[in-house]
Amino acid sequence: MPCVADWLNNPFSIVQGIFAQNVPNSDWEKKVTEYFKEKLKENNATNWVPSLNDVPVHYLKPNSLVKFRCMVQDMFDPEFYMGVYETVDPNTNARVLHFGKYRDVAECGPQQEIDLNSTQTVTSERQTFYCVPVPGESAWSVVVLNPQFYAYISANQARVSPSTSYTPSRHKRSYEEDEDMDLHPSKQKEQHMGNSSGGDIHGCVEPKRLETEASAGHHLISPNCSPPLDLNFPLPGEKGPACLVKVYESWDSFKVNDVLEVYGILSVDPVLSIVNNEERDSSALDPMECMDTAEEQRVHSPPASLVPRIHVILAQKLQHINPLLPACLNEEESKTFVSNFMSELSPVRAELLGFLTHALLGDSLAAEYLILHLISTVYARRDVLPLGKFTVNLSGCPRNSIFTEHIYRIIQQLVPASYRLQMTIENMNHSRFIPHKDYAANRLVSGVLQLASNTSLVVDETQLEQGQLDTTGVHNVTALGNLITWQKVDYDFNYHQMEFPCNINVLITSEGRSLLPSDCQVHLQPQIIPPNMEEYMNSLLTAVLPSVLNKFRIYLSLLRLLDYSISDEVTKAVEEDFVEMRKNDPESITADDLHRTLLVARFLSLSAGQTTLSRERWLRAKQLEALRKARLQQQTCVNGNEL
DSSP states (O other): OOOHHHHHHOHHHHHHHHHHHHTTSTTHHHHHHHHHHHHHHGGGGGGGSOBTTTSOGGGSOTTOEEEEEEEEEEEOOOEEEEEEEEEEOTTTOOEEEEEOTTOSSOOOOTTOEEOTTOTTOEEEEEEEEEEEOOTTBOGGGSOOOOHHHHHHHHHHTSSOOOBTTBOOOOOBOOHHHHHHHHHOHHHHHHHHHOOTTOOOTTSOOSOOBOOHHHHTTSEEOOTTOSSOEEOOOSSTTOOSOOEEEEEOSOGGGOOTTOEEEEEEEEEOOTHHHHHHHHHHHHHHHOGGGOSSOHHHHHHHSOOTTTSOEEEEEEEEEOSOOOTTSOSOTTSHHHHHHHHHHHTTHHHHHHHHHHHHHHHTTTOHHHHHHHHHHHTOOOOEEETTEEESOOOEEEEOOOTTOSHHHHHHHHHHTTSSBEEEEEOOHHHHHHOOOSOEEETTTTEEEOOTTOOOTTOEEEEEGGGOOSOOOOHHHHHHHHHHHHHHHHSEEEEEOSSSEEEEEOOOEEEEEOSSSOSSOOSEEEEOOOSOOOSSHHHHHHHHHHHSOHHHHHHHHHHHHHHHTOOOBOOHHHHHHHHHHHHHHHHHOTTTOOHHHHHHHHHHHHHHHHHTTOSBOOHHHHHHHHHHHHHHHHHHHHHHHHHTSOO
16 A cells, blocks of 8 residues: 555656556546545645745655646647557567656656557647746745644655756755845845855755845746746746646646646656757757747746646646635535634724724724725626726825835735835836737746736835836836726737736825726825834734734635625615715715725625625715715815815
8 A cells, every 4th residue: 555655755656556557448547636636635635745835846856746836827839748658678579558647758768669659659638837936925825834744754855865867956045044034134144155064955065046036037047048048927026936837637727827726746857958958959950840949949848957847636726825714615624614713703803903004004994995905806797897896096195105115015914915016117117017929939928917816916106206108108007007997907919919807906005196097095194103114014013913913814815705795675775875865966976986885885794794785884885985085075175186
């Protein structure tokens, strides 16, 4: 009976056993999937599987089982491979059947040759996705591996010494060390000075290098590639591996920008680089040998040491990326978790409101709207109109202040993925917002707006100064406006635009009314002005217990996933109320006001754990809207112009 070390450290032995028992039946592939699915259900076995999100590639054993939480950045053309092939020994004519699934390179013994004319050969098809870590993923949401896992890999040598078949080509700090360096720059200085007293995991005394992805603007220099290889991360300064994820079943259910968790066999075979170089050399000598351009080959077949391959055994599209929540809320255990958390929802909301009120300098109304914004999500689309989006413009923010930076830091501590976009003339004119198709390399070149669903995008307009937008800047601002209004990004395919729907929570911080569209403007009214803003915000985060912070994170993620409805009785009451309001003040009450108030009522109900609208919540929503409008009117009178 295979032990845990077999299916985790050497999954090929399991696949080989199932293949040998079931050939020539085609059921062996299904049995492999079922075997690993059952194994991963046992005793939280998913915690034992090393994650490429947490462990650098060169620490992992080649051909071992790994997992990877990622976003599909691009999808390449399907490729054909030998699912089953036969080798023959020229001396003895002995024939052996092999499986080609989950492999990049065919396995063949020293005295064997592949019989390409064998009647036993089965040609199959697989889909390759180019995947990157979730853009803007918060440090807290990167799953901290179970301490048992570290004990396990120590005992079972999941982190292995170099062998004749695998030689790490680079040395990096682990991501935990990177985070520690950010918090303690003195350690970084010590690292630069060298640490001759201890070696790395392989017993070398060479100091580990800084992450080359971040320092080079996500370019990596490969000895076999020139110019440097662009890992195509959507956001600048991102770290982590990009992977070629090879999917064998049901790949039609996955698309660009989906967030996946995949379990598969890690392939970093150095032979891949040699084969790819030989292909490039041969195609340079005889262009007719290969239809792919050199650039396309370089991008689609990068060195495995830089872009490892994962041959997927199991894959699932994630509803969310919050590690504090169950992956699927429909399971019985998950329902218990949800029920238990909902029972203590009221005090969590009260604490979160207090926390955000302090962060917004004592403004409880702005804190209420920020909560509603953070739990908003596009729940449906009616024709081209996205329903549920709730972009908030927080105006009244101090200009060129660190206040907006710290507000983003707090949001970053609450949501699983976020990005702060500083709206400067320089950024607008020189950043790449819209993904575009590079036909020479046959790939989708990423842009800042290629984000995973439910990412929080904080647009800081307080950085904007006078200047001239060039053509790129105008296109970027237009794309940002379309994202906010229609929740879509038009990817540039040169000859045409292709709409990619999205679900991005946009918060705009500005001094006056934003230049960008929004669903709701809330003018900040600070009740306290701390003498030292940085010290105030830092102490606010320090004062919150980690357990309380985790409750905030669960609260915001969970409420986005709840269903919501309005009964016929309440619908009729709302309609009558709207007609009455129109009678009293026909000029100021519009259909847009009704839509916004219904949105506020929806998220207000969900924020209290109620999945249907009550009369009480409707009245509270009207009250909040009245307070917000009165504040804007007051500000207009003070300034003498409209905000």
